[in-house]
Amino acid sequence: MKRGSFFWVVPAALFLVTCDNGPTGPEGVLFSDDFSGHSDGDFPDGWEQFDDLLHGDSPRGLWTVQDSRLHQANDTWGGYDDPDWYYQEGTIILAGDESWPDYRLTVDVTPVVTGGVAVYVRVTEDNNRLEYYRVYVTDDEACGGPFWRLDHRGGIEYTVLVRNHSAGYIPGQTFRVIIEVTGNLVRVYHGNLGNLMLEWDGGADYPHCHTGRIGLMAFRNPGITFDNVLVEGL
Numbered sequence: 001m002k003r004g005s006f007f008w009v010v011p012a013a014l015f016l017v018t019c020d021n022g023p024t025g026p027e028g029v030l031f032s033d034d035f036s037g038h039s040d041g042d043f044p045d046g047w048e049q050f051d052d053l054l055h056g057d058s059p060r061g062l063w064t065v066q067d068s069r070l071h072q073a074n075d076t077w078g079g080y081d082d083p084d085w086y087y088q089e090g091t092i093i094l095a096g097d098e099s100w101p102d103y104r105l106t107v108d109v110t111p112v113v114t115g116g117v118a119v120y121v122r123v124t125e126d127n128n129r130l131e132y133y134r135v136y137v138t139d140d141e142a143c144g145g146p147f148w149r150l151d152h153r154g155g156i157e158y159t160v161l162v163r164n165h166s167a168g169y170i171p172g173q174t175f176r177v178i179i180e181v182t183g184n185l186v187r188v189y190h191g192n193l194g195n196l197m198l199e200w201d202g203g204a205d206y207p208h209c210h211t212g213r214i215g216l217m218a219f220r221n222p223g224i225t226f227d228n229v230l231v232e233g234l
Contacts, residue, residue, distance in 0.1 A: 030103055031096050031214070031231040038065035046095055050215070052128045053089035054078040061091025061218065069110075069225040072218040081143060081220070087151065087158045088116050088136065088143065090219030095229075098124050101211050102182045102234040108227045110174045114139040115221030117169075118151075119177045121186075122212035131155070131209055134217070135177055135188050135198065139168030150188060150198045154208030161186075161200040174227075182234050184210075 035044055042065045043049075051060050055078045062073040072091060079089030105121050116138040123132040131154050138145035146168020150161040167190060169175050178189040184202035189195050202208075214231060218224045 028232050029230070030100060030233050031229070033070075033095070033229045034068065035065050035070050035227060036068045038068070040064070040066050044070060044093075048094045050092040050094055050125075050130070051076075053130075054091060061093070063091070063093050066225070069227045070216070070229075071223070071225050073222055075115075075220055075222045076218060077220050087153075088138075088219045090116065090118070090217045090221070092120070092130075092215050092217045094120075094123060094213050094215045096213035096231060098212050100213065100231070100233075104178065104180045104230075104232045104234055105214050106176065106178045106228070106230045106232075107216065108174050108176050109137075109169070110225045110227075111139075111169055111171050111221055112223040113171055113221060114141075114145070114168075115224075116140065116143065116219035117221055117224060118215075118217040118219070119179060120213075120215030120217065121179050121181050122209040123215045124209075124212045129156075132212065132215065133161075133179070133181065133186050133209055134215070135179055136219075137169055137177070138219075139171065140220075148188065148190065148197045150186060150200055152209065162198050164197050167197070180234065181209075 058077045059074045061076050076091040079087045081088050118134045118136040120132045120134040134151045136149045147165045149163045152159045152161050176191050180187045184206040186200050188198035190197045216226050
């Protein structure tokens with residue numbers, strides 16, 4: 001399998017360097033969490049677990065702080081895992097405010113197996129149904145990987161907006177996901193703001209997902225960790 005230059009191991013010291021192209025100063029930061037200050041085994045303050053999309057036979061997600069990172073331990077699954085259906089769902093953890101409009105979300109991800117991972121923006125909830133944009137990443141060939149994919153759920157419709165097969169991820173290596181939402185324009189970057197992976201513009205009259213929270217998801221990906229979550233207003 002060809003591996004291009006899209007894979008980035010992200011030392012913690014680089015976090016501020018790669019995120020300095022947006023708003024600066026306290027007024028630009030809507031939310032941040034590096035998961036420090038928690039005892040191992042704690043559920044992180046300021047986050048909410050959402051498992052309503054899991055299959056009935058799937059275990060619930062087990063989200064805890066371990067070694068100052070957010071860790072998800074269970075093999076969770078839901079939705080359709082056939083690549084012809086595309087909407088793999090797992091355990092989700094949410095943070096932020098449903099009134100947030102335009103912003104940039106940055107997060108570091110370290111999977112240990114070739115399952116799936118998703119990062120969500122503009123998440124709203126109504127009657128146990130989520131609306132969102134999300135970036136779904138997998139290196140699992142059984143699910144059509146490797147790829148990065150921009151998905152959308154608005155109303156009752158689920159849509160794959162755009163897909164990039166040039167990269168997935170390497171288990172055991174940390175990679176960075178950056179998502180910018182401005183108006184109905186969504187841009188997704190891998191590693192830094194110079195590495196655009198996915199882009200979609202719904203146009204001025206697009207009716208869904210104008211504001212919302214952030215979320216992180218693990219699909220068949222036990223042991224995955226997340227760190228250095230940063231949300232900056234745009």
